[in-house]
Amino acid sequence: MNKKKDRIGYAFISPFFLVFFLFNAYPIFFTLYLSFTRYKGYGAKTFIGIENFKLIFKDPNVLDAFINTIKIWGVNIFFQIFLALLLVLIFSDIKYKVKGLGFFRVVFYLPNLIAAASISLIFVKLLDKDYGVVNQILFNLGWIGDAIGWLTEPILAQMSVSGIQTWMWFGNSFILFMASVQAVDKSTFEAASIDGAGRLQILKNITIPSIKPILMYVMVTGLIGGLQLFDIPFLITDGRGFPEGSLNTMIVYIYNMAFVYKNYGYASALSFALFIVIMIFTVIFTVMTNRTEISEFLQKRKENKARKKALAMKGSVDDE
Numbered sequence: 001m002n003k004k005k006d007r008i009g010y011a012f013i014s015p016f017f018l019v020f021f022l023f024n025a026y027p028i029f030f031t032l033y034l035s036f037t038r039y040k041g042y043g044a045k046t047f048i049g050i051e052n053f054k055l056i057f058k059d060p061n062v063l064d065a066f067i068n069t070i071k072i073w074g075v076n077i078f079f080q081i082f083l084a085l086l087l088v089l090i091f092s093d094i095k096y097k098v099k100g101l102g103f104f105r106v107v108f109y110l111p112n113l114i115a116a117a118s119i120s121l122i123f124v125k126l127l128d129k130d131y132g133v134v135n136q137i138l139f140n141l142g143w144i145g146d147a148i149g150w151l152t153e154p155i156l157a158q159m160s161v162s163g164i165q166t167w168m169w170f171g172n173s174f175i176l177f178m179a180s181v182q183a184v185d186k187s188t189f190e191a192a193s194i195d196g197a198g199r200l201q202i203l204k205n206i207t208i209p210s211i212k213p214i215l216m217y218v219m220v221t222g223l224i225g226g227l228q229l230f231d232i233p234f235l236i237t238d239g240r241g242f243p244e245g246s247l248n249t250m251i252v253y254i255y256n257m258a259f260v261y262k263n264y265g266y267a268s269a270l271s272f273a274l275f276i277v278i279m280i281f282t283v284i285f286t287v288m289t290n291r292t293e294i295s296e297f298l299q300k301r302k303e304n305k306a307r308k309k310a311l312a313m314k315g316s317v318d319d320e
Contacts, residue, residue, distance in 0.1 A: 035268035041258075045265075052269035061245075062270070065253040066277075068158065068246060072233075073226030075162035076169075077219065083166065084173035084218075088211075089203055092181050092189070101178070108171030120235035123164055127151050151236060154246035161232055161247060173218050180211040216289040220282055227278050230255065250274055 035052055037045040056062055087108070091098050111119070126133050127150035138144045150160045184206065192202050208215070230251035233241065240256055241248025254274070258267035287294060 031268045031271055034265050035272055037265045039264045040262040041264055048265070052266045053273065055266060056269060056273055061248070061253060062250075064245060065241075065248050065250045068241070069227055069229060069249040072158050072162050072165070072229060072247075072249065073223070075159060076165040076226060077222045079162070079166045080170045080173055080222065081215070081218065083170040084177050085203070085207075087170075087174045088177045088181055088207060089199060091178060092207065093199065105171075105175055105178075108174055110171070111168045112172050114168075116231035117235060119164065119168065120232055123160070124151070124236050127160055152243050154244045157237075157243055157246050161229075161236070164232055165226075165229070169222070176214045176218060177211045180214045181207055184210045212289065216285065219289070220285050223281055223285065224278055227274060227281075 034045070036047060036049060038048050038052075039045045087104075091101055091104070125131075127135075129135065129147045129149045129152055132150070134150065135144070135147050138148070149156060151157050188206060189202060192206060197205070228251050229249045233247035233249050234252050234255070237243075237247050239252075240260075241252055250270070251274075254267050254270045257263050257270065
């Protein structure tokens with residue numbers, strides 16, 4: 001009877017595993033296989049060993065694309081977390097008691113629901129050098145004399161993409177942070193305020209420790225998403241990282257290698273190299289944000305080993 005129930009259970013969960021192996025596991029292993037071949041998307045696949053991975057270290061475009069990605073991601077994640085924490089500080093202030101949190105949650109999260117293609121089209125029109133609304137407003141206010149090439153100057157193009165990404169994602173970070181803060185008993189904030197703690201002290205000693213796990217989650221997921229940045233840079237440029245390759249991120253470069261230059265083997269090798277880099281950065285972030293917990297765990301483990309060793313020695317002495 002139990003075996004029959006087990007078979008029925010396996011039958012119910014089998015669609016998940018079928019979909020997982022077909023659309024997740026198989027593409028991963030097939031991409032790994034392609035990384036050891038020379039393949040143009042058609043014809044025979046030629047096995048070349050690790051030559052594609054060797055080429056990564058000789059290709060100067062890889063380093064440029066990686067640096068571009070880090071620049072765009074770094075500015076984005078800094079301002080994303082800064083704005084989210086600033087909003088948390090405002091909405092969690094027990095003195096001001098700002099109302100309308102539900103409304104602002106919707107407003108701040110709304111950009112995250114808009115398709116990347118629509119956002120790209122909007123900002124291409126807003127940031128156009130000659131006819132963009134942003135330049136027109138700045139010119140009418142007398143803040144600029146000449147048109148600014150937001151999407152034609154390399155550094156400005158990178159900062160523009162970082163700003164777009166910040167605008168899209170800070171609302172998501174704010175909602176996560178605010179949920180963590182609301183889980184803390186209000187009496188904690190009230191007691192700190194009565195004892196004379198300022199807003200920055202409350203932020204440092206109560207708010208940030210309470211959102212530390214979520215902060216790590218946002219940084220790790222932000223890192224993964226940042227290193228995989230593709231849609232906005234691809235859609236607001238010519239698809240190849242214009243201007244001057246400043247928006248040529250890692251995924252844009254991989255995309256062009258595969259679908260423009262028809263070098264699927266090298267593109268697959270780049271994909272796995274990027275996966276390794278993301279894994280290394282994730283481990284580093286995890287260790288950095290959990291130094292105290294890791295130290296305590298290692299210390300307890302060391303103490304337990306010493307205790308077991310002492311008990312073992314005591315037992316051997318008693319036996320004698």
